[in-house]
Amino acid sequence: MSDHEERERAGHPGHGLRKELPEEVPATVPPPREEREEEQPRLTGRQRLVKGLWPPRLTRAQLIVALLLFGLGFGLAVQVASNSDGDSALRGARQEDLVRILDELDDRTQRLEDEKQGLEKQRDELENSSDQAEEARRQTVEKERQLGILAGTVAAQGPGIAMTIEDTKGTVEADMLLDAIQELRAAGAEAIQVNGVRVVAGTYLTDSGNGVSVDGNKINAPYRFKVIGKPQDLEPALNIPGGVVQTLEKERATVTVERSSKIVVDALRAAKRPDYARSSSR
Known part of the structure; x- marks a missing residue:
C-alpha cells in the first residue's frame, strides 16, 4: 500500500466504512391519533x-x-x-254448551265408575273361584242325575201313583197302554216303569200275542205302572171323562189308581251311545 492511500485512510477514517454500510432508512413516524380516528x-x-x-x-x-x-x-x-x-x-261458550260439557263429563265419570264396579266384580269372582268351581261341580252332578232319570239309567224315587190294569178278557192292546203313557207324560210324569221295563223317550209298544211288547220286552197282564210325579195332577189326568180309565173299562178291563208318597222306579236302561249324533258344543 502506498503512502497516499495510508494518508487517505488516516485522514478519513470513516469514509471507507460508510461506503460499505447500506444507506439508512428514514424512520416512519405514525400519524397522530386524531388522523387515525378520522380514517376509520x-x-x-x-x-x-x-x-x-x-x-x-x-x-x-x-x-x-x-x-x-x-x-x-x-x-x-x-x-x-x-x-x-x-x-x-x-x-x-254459551250456557247450553257448558251444560252439555258438564253432562259429557258426568257421563264419562259414570262410565268409569261402571267399569270400576265391573273390575271389582271380576276380582271378587276370581277370589271366589274355588267356591264357584265347587258349586259348578255340584250343579254338574245334579244335572247328570236328572238327565239319568229321564234317560232311565238312574233309579228314582218320589211321590206319585201306582196304576194296575187287570185284563182278564185279553182286550187291552198296545195302543191303549201307549195312550196311558202319553197322558201321564202330559200330566207331568218324570219317571215311568211298566212291569219291570223302564219307559223312556224312545220307548215303543207293539202287540205280541196275548200280551204287549215294550221296547222288545214282552209283558203280560196285569200291567202295573209305577209313576213318579205330582199325584194331584197324575190321578185326575187318568180319570177325566173319556180318558184312559173310562176307555179301558169299556174294554172290560179293571183299573186301579192309588196315590203314594213314595214310588220307587228301579228298572234301568243301559246307556246307549249314538252311532252318528255328536255334541255340537265345542
Missing part, C-alpha cells in the same frame, strides 16, 4: 357488542345447553297458549 368510522356501543358476539364462538357443550333451553321454552310457550285457548273457549 366511529362504532357505537351496540355495534361493538354485536361485533363481539358475532360470529359466535360456541363450544359443543354450550350448543347442547342452548338447544335444550330452546326446547324447554318452546314447550312452555305451547302449553301456555293451549291453556289460554281452552280458557278463552270456555269463557266464550
Whole structure:
C-alpha cells in the first residue's frame, strides 16, 4: 500500500466504512391519533357488542345447553297458549254448551265408575273361584242325575201313583197302554216303569200275542205302572171323562189308581251311545 492511500485512510477514517454500510432508512413516524380516528368510522356501543358476539364462538357443550333451553321454552310457550285457548273457549261458550260439557263429563265419570264396579266384580269372582268351581261341580252332578232319570239309567224315587190294569178278557192292546203313557207324560210324569221295563223317550209298544211288547220286552197282564210325579195332577189326568180309565173299562178291563208318597222306579236302561249324533258344543 502506498503512502497516499495510508494518508487517505488516516485522514478519513470513516469514509471507507460508510461506503460499505447500506444507506439508512428514514424512520416512519405514525400519524397522530386524531388522523387515525378520522380514517376509520366511529362504532357505537351496540355495534361493538354485536361485533363481539358475532360470529359466535360456541363450544359443543354450550350448543347442547342452548338447544335444550330452546326446547324447554318452546314447550312452555305451547302449553301456555293451549291453556289460554281452552280458557278463552270456555269463557266464550254459551250456557247450553257448558251444560252439555258438564253432562259429557258426568257421563264419562259414570262410565268409569261402571267399569270400576265391573273390575271389582271380576276380582271378587276370581277370589271366589274355588267356591264357584265347587258349586259348578255340584250343579254338574245334579244335572247328570236328572238327565239319568229321564234317560232311565238312574233309579228314582218320589211321590206319585201306582196304576194296575187287570185284563182278564185279553182286550187291552198296545195302543191303549201307549195312550196311558202319553197322558201321564202330559200330566207331568218324570219317571215311568211298566212291569219291570223302564219307559223312556224312545220307548215303543207293539202287540205280541196275548200280551204287549215294550221296547222288545214282552209283558203280560196285569200291567202295573209305577209313576213318579205330582199325584194331584197324575190321578185326575187318568180319570177325566173319556180318558184312559173310562176307555179301558169299556174294554172290560179293571183299573186301579192309588196315590203314594213314595214310588220307587228301579228298572234301568243301559246307556246307549249314538252311532252318528255328536255334541255340537265345542
